[in-house]
Amino acid sequence: MSARVLAGPPVAAALLADAAARASRLPTPPNLVIVRVGDDPASASYVRGKSRKAGEVGLRSTVHALPETTSQAQLLALIDTLNRDDDVNGILVQLPLPPQIAEAAVLHAIDPRKDVDGFHPLNVGELWAGRPALTPCTPAGIMYLLEHYGIPVAGARAVIVGRSHLVGRPLAALLLNADATVTVAHSRTRDLGAVTREADILIAAAGRPDLITPEMVKPGATVIDVGINRVLNAEGKGHLVGDVHPDVAAVAGALTLVPGGVGPMTVAQLLANTVRAAELQHAAYSDSAQTDAAPTDAVQTDLGVAGELVR
Numbered sequence: 287m288s289a290r291v292l293a294g295p296p297v298a299a300a301l302l303a304d305a306a307a308r309a310s311r312l313p314t315p316p317n318l319v320i321v322r323v324g325d326d327p328a329s330a331s332y333v334r335g336k337s338r339k340a341g342e343v344g345l346r347s348t349v350h351a352l353p354e355t356t357s358q359a360q361l362l363a364l365i366d367t368l369n370r371d372d373d374v375n376g377i378l379v380q381l382p383l384p385p386q387i388a389e390a391a392v393l394h395a396i397d398p399r400k401d402v403d404g405f406h407p408l409n410v411g412e413l414w415a416g417r418p419a420l421t422p423c424t425p426a427g428i429m430y431l432l433e434h435y436g437i438p439v440a441g442a443r444a445v446i447v448g449r450s451h452l453v454g455r456p457l458a459a460l461l462l463n464a465d466a467t468v469t470v471a472h473s474r475t476r477d478l479g480a481v482t483r484e485a486d487i488l489i490a491a492a493g494r495p496d497l498i499t500p501e502m503v504k505p506g507a508t509v510i511d512v513g514i515n516r517v518l519n520a521e522g523k524g525h526l527v528g529d530v531h532p533d534v535a536a537v538a539g540a541l542t543l544v545p546g547g548v549g550p551m552t553v554a555q556l557l558a559n560t561v562r563a564a565e566l567q568h569a570a571y572s573d574s575a576q577t578d579a580a581p582t583d584a585v586q587t588d589l590g591v592a593g594e595l596v597r
């Protein structure tokens with residue numbers, strides 16, 4: 287048996303085409319600002335990829351590359367400026383940050399309506415309350431991929447390996463909201479294989495090459511590989527592998543590959559979130575114009591969250 291490959295790029299293209307069409311109906315092209323601190327080459331390369339894709343679908347994007355020595359106060363000052371700038375629709379601060387900057391302080395500071403990563407505590411809370419507004423890109427991209435390929439989620443047993451704020455936790459919320467029965471495993475989980483073998487849908491997001499081996503997978507299960515691990519081959523050349531051993535393809539019913547699986551979905555979902563944020567901001571502005579309220583500043587304080595519930 288050989289598993290069906292759930293390819294990411296064609297599905298990402300469909301999501302991007304939809305985002306581009308929606309963007310073209312807005313008065314100005316949505317504007318995404320990406321902030322990165324330090325000179326990690328992998329991080330710089332992701333950011334370039336996101337920015338290039340933004341241009342391809344008719345969005346504007348700006349990258350702020352700050353030095354490794356940037357203080358927390360300096361980063362917060364930049365975020366404050368971006369929050370106040372009505373021409374900025376989405377703000378993404380690339381993680382991880384250097385040790386002198388507290389991640390939580392930064393994520394709290396971003397205006398929740400511009401929080402295209404969905405990491406602000408308001409957006410996290412709304413997601414867990416079952417009222418998702420702006421949702422984290424990798425988990426939302428995985429849900430889109432499952433839906434596109436017709437993988438049933440309601441009633442399914444879903445097991446996520448990894449509990450990060452970036453992937454594992456928000457994905458658990460999205461799967462729960464979609465009526466899956468969800469288990470979240472992590473490094474302290476006892477007998478990981480016994481847990482993962484229960485899964486109809488198994489998501490590996492641990493950042494450990496070959497963590498998921500064939501005997502850990504129920505025959506016919508759908509396996510989603512989120513891991514991005516740079517490893518050296520025998521000739522000393524670097525390449526990317528996921529968290530799932532290649533032999534899992536003989537057991538699984540369907541699976542994603544690395545590269546070419548979840549990664550492109552993450553980028554596409556980021557741009558879809560940017561368009562969504564811009565749509566909500568424009569709708570809020572025109573609603574307030576109808577009621578003669580004072581422009582933007584008043585609107586900004588009246589609105590709670592970047593979601594459906596502001597309507």
Ligand SMILES: NC(=O)C1=CN([C@@H]2O[C@H](COP(=O)(O)OP(=O)(O)OC[C@H]3O[C@@H](n4cnc5c(N)ncnc54)[C@H](OP(=O)(O)O)[C@@H]3O)[C@@H](O)[C@H]2O)C=CC1
Binds near residue numbers: 447491513549
């Ligand atoms: N494709 C994409 O678009 C994206 C890919 N990634 C990739 O996904 C992977 C995970 O990223 P991220 O969530 O940020 O990583 P983190 O390092 O923040 O979290 C890893 C999680 O995996 C758990 N874990 C680690 N080792 C094991 C193990 N042996 N058994 C069980 N659980 C384990 C950890 O457990 P504990 O909490 O106990 O420490 C932790 O919860 C990385 O490879 C990253 O590069 C990330 C974002 C986007």
Ligand SMILES: Nc1nc(=O)c2c([nH]1)NC[C@@H]1CN(c3ccc(C(=O)N[C@@H](CCC(=O)O)C(=O)O)cc3)C=[N+]21
Binds near residue numbers: 380424
């Ligand atoms: N605030 C924040 N938001 C993020 O979403 C975020 C982050 N920080 N920090 C780092 C992780 C990682 N991440 C990836 C995005 C795209 C690919 C991607 O496009 N991967 C391609 C391969 C790319 C290559 O070849 O290098 C693929 O899997 O096919 C991978 C990983 C987003 N992250």
